[in-house]
Structures are given as structure tokens and as C-alpha cells.
Amino acid sequence: xxxxxxxxxxxxxxxxxxxxxxxxxxxxxxxxxxxxxxxxxxxxxxxxxxxxxxxxxxxxxxxxxxxxxxxxxxxxxxxxxxxxxxxxxxxxxxxxxxxxxxxxxxxxxxxxxxxxxxxxxxxxxxxxxxxxxxxxxxxxxxxxxxxxxxxxxxxxxxxxxxxxxxxxxxxxxxxxxxxxxxxxxxxxxxxxx
Amino acid sequence: xxxxxxxxxxxxxxxxxxxxxxxxxxxxxxxxxxxxxxxxxxxxxxxxxxxxxxxxxxxxxxxxxxxxxxxxxxxxxxxxxxxxxxxxxxxxxxxxxxxxxxxxxxxxxxxxxxxxxxxxxxxxxxxxxxxxxxxxxxxxxxxxxxxxxxxxxxxxxxxxxxxxxxxxxxxxxxxxxxxxxxxxxxxxxxxxxxxxxxxxxxxxxxxxxxxxxxxxxxxxxxxxxxxxxxxxxxxxxxxxxxxxxxxxxxxxxxxxxxxxxxxxxxxxxxxxxxxxxxxxxxxxxxxxxxxxxxxxxxxxxxxxxxxxxxxxxxxxxxxxxxxxxxxxxxxxxxxxxxxxxxxxxxxxxxxxxxxxxxxxxxxxxxxxxxxxxxxxxxxxxxxxxxxxxxxxxxxxxxxxxxxxxxxxxxxxxxxxxxxxxxxxxxxxxxxxxxxxxxxxxxxxxxxxxxxxxxxxxxxxxxxxxxxxxxxxxxxxxxxxxxxxxxxxx
Numbered sequence: 012x013x014x015x016x017x018x019x020x021x022x023x024x025x026x027x028x029x030x031x032x033x034x035x036x037x038x039x040x041x042x043x044x045x046x047x048x049x050x051x052x053x054x055x056x057x058x059x060x061x062x063x064x065x066x067x068x069x070x071x072x073x074x075x076x077x078x079x080x081x082x083x084x085x086x087x088x089x090x091x092x093x094x095x096x097x098x099x100x101x102x103x104x105x106x107x108x109x110x111x112x113x114x115x116x117x118x119x120x121x122x123x124x125x126x127x128x129x130x131x132x133x134x135x136x137x138x139x140x141x142x143x144x145x146x147x148x149x150x151x152x153x154x155x156x157x158x159x160x161x162x163x164x165x166x167x168x169x170x171x172x173x174x175x176x177x178x179x180x181x182x183x184x185x186x187x188x189x190x191x192x193x194x195x196x197x198x199x200x201x202x203x204x
Numbered sequence: 205x206x207x208x209x210x211x212x213x214x215x216x217x218x219x220x221x222x223x224x225x226x227x228x229x230x231x232x233x234x235x236x237x238x239x240x241x242x243x244x245x246x247x248x249x250x251x252x253x254x255x256x257x258x259x260x261x262x263x264x265x266x267x268x269x270x271x272x273x274x275x276x277x278x279x280x281x282x283x284x285x286x287x288x289x290x291x292x293x294x295x296x297x298x299x300x301x302x303x304x305x306x307x308x309x310x311x312x313x314x315x316x317x318x319x320x321x322x323x324x325x326x327x328x329x330x331x332x333x334x335x336x337x338x339x340x341x342x343x344x345x346x347x348x349x350x351x352x353x354x355x356x357x358x359x360x361x362x363x364x365x366x367x368x369x370x371x372x373x374x375x376x377x378x379x380x381x382x383x384x385x386x387x388x389x390x391x392x393x394x395x396x397x398x399x400x401x402x403x404x405x406x407x408x409x410x411x412x413x414x415x416x417x418x419x420x421x422x423x424x425x426x427x428x429x430x431x432x433x434x435x436x437x438x439x440x441x442x443x444x445x446x447x448x449x450x451x452x453x454x455x456x457x458x459x460x461x462x463x464x465x466x467x468x469x470x471x472x473x474x475x476x477x478x479x480x481x482x483x484x485x486x487x488x489x490x491x492x493x494x495x496x497x498x499x500x501x502x503x504x505x506x507x508x509x510x511x512x513x514x515x516x517x518x519x520x521x522x523x524x525x526x527x528x529x530x531x532x533x534x535x536x537x538x539x540x541x542x543x544x545x546x547x548x549x550x551x552x553x554x555x556x557x558x559x560x561x562x563x564x565x566x567x568x569x570x571x572x573x574x575x576x577x578x579x580x581x582x583x584x585x586x587x588x589x590x591x592x593x594x595x596x597x598x599x600x601x602x603x604x605x606x607x608x609x610x611x612x613x614x615x616x617x618x619x620x621x622x623x624x625x626x627x628x629x630x631x632x633x634x635x636x637x638x639x640x641x642x643x644x645x646x647x648x649x650x651x652x653x654x655x656x657x658x659x660x661x662x663x664x665x666x667x668x669x670x671x672x673x674x675x676x677x678x679x680x681x682x683x684x685x686x687x688x689x690x691x692x693x
Contacts, residue, residue, distance in 0.1 A: 077571035077620045078572075
């Protein structure tokens with residue numbers, strides 16, 4: 012019995028030490044922001060100076076947070092059900108320069124009004140996370156100081172994020188104003204998003 | 205003498221010549237006691253001797269007859285006392301004496317030399333007789349025939365003395381006769397058998413013996429007793445004898461000598477008993493009391509403090525924690541798992557060891573590890589250790605090999621979000637070291653908990669020089685391990 016007591020003590024102490032060191036080395040949840048966020052039906056996003064988004068659009072953010080870095084996609088829809096794409100606008104854009112620090116998410120994406128990769132116009136966003144982490148709110152526009160505020164709510168948690176959520180074909184996603192996705196696919200030879 | 209007989213003597217003589225000076229005692233000579241389940245200490249009982257010699261009674265009318273030997277009574281009393289102690293095995297001369305008929309018996313050779321000496325003496329070839337007898341005496345002493353076969357030894361000294369008398373070498377004859385009395389103090393001779401001069405020489409030797417024989421001369425000195433004990437595979441000896449000049453009652457003397465327990469210890473006198481002679485029963489009582497007194501404090505197997513030999517193998521299993529100090533991620537990440545190690549103590553202070561650790565990586569703070577991975581670490585080398593009953597401390601140095609299963613890390617968030625999309629994540633943005641090879645050093649302690657069970661703790665560090673990625677992006681792991689171990693053999 013003495014042996015057991017003697018051997019348990021050091022083992023427990025060691026396991027405690029391991030746990031403490033593991034926490035100290037950074038066993039924290041680095042996926043707080045990761046998930047899918049959508050604008051609410053009542054408040055479509057208006058981005059001034061961006062054709063196709065000036066009249067209001069429904070945006071979907073697919074985010075992956077890795078420490079201070081954020082990667083992801085932004086998609087653009089014409090209806091609050093997030094089905095109809097917007098004519099003449101890229102269906103999606105990859106986020107660039109995504110950062111998440113102090114509860115504020117900052118990112119940019121290429122102007123979706125032209126699906127050309129060559130475009131250099133960036134649209135930026137600075138969204139502040141709510142206390143519960145399910146809401147992001149802040150300006151989106153060419154100039155943040157004058158941009159209108161957008162509000163996003165989390166619709167998919169990190170664990171439910173699938174590979175299809177992360178898919179984006181920027182070049183092949185631009186749709187003509189008066190044509191459907193099937194025609195675009197026929198022209199480019201690629202599947203539309 | 206027939207030709208065949210002469211040939212036999214020559215053969216015996218040659219055999220005596222080739223007997224090595226330090227001939228190892230026949231192994232069988234120490235046999236004689238049944239193996240016991242109880243560990244027993246072997247104690248040799250030297251022949252009891254009655255040195256109460258009366259020179260006037262050295263020569264008697266008619267044939268000498270054997271009378272009850274008081275010395276033998278003392279030795280028997282000692283044997284009875286020792287026999288009551290189950291942890292003592294007594295060794296008496298009869299147990300050590302080889303059969304005289306055995307062809308390997310050194311006694312046979314000595315007896316042959318005695319007969320040769322006797323022949324030469326009768327042929328009045330005295331120098332040759334002395335040579336044979338001296339050779340016989342030397343051979344006999346080497347195999348302790350003065351203890352095992354005193355009558356044979358006595359005859360050798362007798363004829364040696366007679367030869368020296370014939371040669372007119374009085375001093376040598378005197379010594380020979382005194383030696384005769386030392387091995388057989390109770391020996392008597394037929395009156396008129398020897399010339400008057402010889403009888404006088406023998407009587408003079410006896411008188412001198414009484415005056416000069418030192419009481420403590422056990423077999424001629426403790427060194428010889430020590431050698432005899434080795435021969436008898438015993439660690440103690442008991443000697444008994446009676447002393448006293450003619451006209452005195454005499455005294456009973458008992459001596460116990462044992463090998464010192466210190467390293468390289470010699471024989472020391474540990475008990476002595478003396479009492480005036482007042483009969484065989486009282487003498488036996490003195491011998492018994494002396495031996496009992498010694499036994500009360502003697503180191504017997506059950507009282508022996510046995511130092512348990514230290515283990516030669518150390519096997520441990522541990523919980524292990526490790527951190528690579530150089531990593532391709534922006535923050536360090538933890539690795540935890542288990543370890544199993546075996547060390548073989550090749551010799552005191554030096555061991556060889558082998559160790560295997562299996563460690564699982566924890567997620568790093570920024571998620572730069574694309575996925576968790578396993579590290580299988582094998583280390584092997586030599587160690588320098590300091591050991592005791594408390595355990596051991598060691599410094600292990602050796603080679604270390606790490607296999608990293610599915611290690612992938614990147615600081616590019618796109619590679620984390622689209623890890624399998626080459627368009628979003630160029631392969632160059634992901635580090636994939638698979639194996640690492642280098643050196644390791646560890647400092648540890650094994651602290652005994654109970655018996656062979658010990659608590660194991662060690663801290664180590666490694667440095668890798670070889671990897672499938674040229675710049676060895678993962679390097680310098682420090683590790684902590686704690687667990688339990690078992691020391692064996």
C-alpha cells in the first residue's frame with residue numbers, strides 16, 4: 012500500500028506539471044472566429060461605388076481564423092435566402108490580408124464588380140466581434156471612414172464547416188446580367204459556383 | 205627388494221618430485237558433509253593434543269599401547285557443542301582426508317617417500333634417506349598431513365631424526381624429534397628399541413619441547429591455519445590442547461580463530477578458554493563453554509548482514525513531455541506521451557541504454573501546425589552513473605532519431621484553410637520534416653521507492669544535424685519524463 016501511495020503522488024504531480032506546461036505553451040482554442048457569417052435579411056449591405064452592390068446585397072463570409080490570421084471567402088447574393096447571385100458581379104472573392112486582433116476583424120477583397128484577377132481595386136472591411144462572438148458588425152467599403160455599416164450573424168460553427176463552404180472559383184463565377192449560370196458554364200467550360 | 209617393487213618406489217618418487225610446490229589441494233578433500241538446506245558456516249576442528257609430555261615416560265617396557273587421548277576428548281567436546289548449532293557445519297580431519305588407496309591421494313605419495321627413506325636408512329644410505337624424508341615432510345605439510353594424518357607425519361620426523369643422529373647432526377635430530385612430539389605428543393616408544401644415544405637425544409628433545417613449545421603455536425602459526433582453512437573451505441578453526449610440565453596437573457587450553465570479515469581479512473584469535481586440568485569432564489566443559497561463548501556472538505548465516513548486489517538492468521516507463529525549441533511555427537507547441545527505457549549497467553559507473561518515446565503534438569497557439577502529428581523518438585548510447593541502495597543518478601549521452609508522422613506546418617492562413625488546394629497553397633509554404641537525426645544528452649535520477657521499484661525522472665535535450673529538410677526546421681527538443689521503474693538482476 013505504501014508503494015502505491017508513493018508512486019501515485021509523483022505521477023499526479025507530473026501530470027499536473029504536464030497540463031500546466033501544455034496550457035502555458037498555448038493550448039487555446041484558435042478557431043473562435045471560424046465559421047460562416049451572413050448578413051441579416053433586414054439589412055442588406057450597401058457598398059457605395061461598387062456596381063452590383065450599390066443597391067444592396069446579401070453577403071456571406073466564410074472565415075477560418077488561425078491565431079491572428081484569417082483566411083476565407085466572401086460571397087455575394089441578390090436575395091436574403093442566399094440563393095440568387097447578382098448579375099455582373101463575381102459570385103465570390105477570396106479574402107486577403109485577413110487579421111483578427113482584439114476582437115476586430117480586418118480584411119480586404121478584390122472588387123467583385125469585375126471578375127478579372129487583374130483588378131487592383133480592393134474593398135476593405137473592419138468588423139467588430141460581439142461579446143458572444145456570433146455577430147460581426149462594421150463598415151465595408153472602398154473607404155472605411157465613409158463606408159456603411161454591415162452586420163453579420165454566424166450561421167455555421169467551425170465544426171460544421173464543410174469543404175464545399177470553402178469553394179470559390181473567382182474567374183468562373185462572374186455571371187452576365189441577363190444569363191443564368193448554365194450559360195456561363197457552357198462558355199467557360201467550368202462549373203459555376 | 206624385487207625389481208617390480210623398486211620400479212614402484214621409483215614411480216612414487218617421481219610422482220613426489222612432480223608434485224608442485226604450491227599444489228592446489230584436491231577439490232574432493234573438502235567434501236564430506238551433506239548439502240544442507242540451511243546455509244551453514246564451516247568450522248574446522250583441529251585435532252586435540254595433549255602436550256603434557258613426560259620425558260621419563262617416553263620409553264616404556266614392552267609394546268606401546270594406545271591409551272585414551274585427553275586431546276581427542278577435548279576435540280569431541282567441541283564437535284558436540286558445535287553440532288548443536290544448526291547453522292554450523294563442523295569439518296574434522298577425517299572429513300578432509302582422502303582415501304589412502306586413491307591414486308590421486310597425496311598421502312600415498314608421502315607414504316611412498318617415507319618408505320623410501322626407511323629403506324635408505326636401513327641400507328645405511330643416510331644422505332639419500334634424509335633427502336627422501338625431507339621431501340616427504342615438505343609434501344606432507346603442503347597438504348596438511350600433520351593435521352590429517354599425524355601418525356604418518358610422526359614417522360617422517362622420527363626417521364628424519366634417526367638419520368640425523370646417525371650422521372652426528374645432533375641439532376637437526378633435536379628439531380626433528382621436537383616436530384615429532386608436536387604432531388604426536390602422546391607417542392611412546394619401546395624401551396631398548398633404539399640405541400642409548402638415540403633415546404637420550406629423544407628424551408632431551410622432549411624436555412626441551414616442554415620448555416619451549418609456544419602455547420599459541422596453532423599448527424605452527426596463524427598463517428598456516430589460515431591456509432588450512434582455505435583448504436578446508438572453513439572460516440573458523442577451533443584448537444584444543446593440554447599443557448603442563450611433569451608433576452603438574454596441567455591446563456586445558458581452547459582457542460578459536462576466525463577469518464576477519466574485513467576485506468582481505470586475515471585470521472584473528474577471537475576466543476580463548478583456559479582452566480586447570482581436573483579431569484576429562486571438566487576439560488570438556490571448558491571446551492564447550494569457550495566454543496558456546498564464541499558461537500553466541502559469531503557471525504552465522506542468519507546473522508550475516510548481506511549486502512544485496514545492485515541491479516544490473518533498469519527498466520522504466522514514464523509519462524513524457526517535450527517541446528522543440530526550434531520550430532517552423534510561430535509559437536512553441538507541446539508534445540506529450542510516454543516513454544520506455546532500458547539501461548544495462550555494464551560496470552560500476554558505466555551503463556548503456558536505449559529509450560523509445562511516443563509523443564503526440566498539441567495544437568500550437570496560432571494553428572500553424574496544420575494537423576497533429578506523432579513523434580517516435582529513439583535514443584541510445586552510453587551513460588555515466590552513480591549508484592547506491594537509494595537508487596542512481598545518471599548522465600546519458602547518445603544518438604537520437606525522431607520520426608515525425610504527418611508533420612505539416614505553415615504560417616500561411618490559406619494553407620490552413622485550403623490545405624489541399626495547390627492554387628491557394630503552394631507546396632513551398634508548407635514544411636514537412638519527416639525524420640531527424642542527431643545527438644542527445646539526459647540527466648536523470650532513479651530514486652528507490654520500495655525494493656526494486658523506483659521513481660524515475662529525467663530531463664534531456666537533443667540537437668539534430670540530419671533531416672529530410674536541409675535546414676532542420678524542427679530541432680532542439682527538451683524533454684521531461686517521470687514514471688516508475690523496475691531494477692532487476
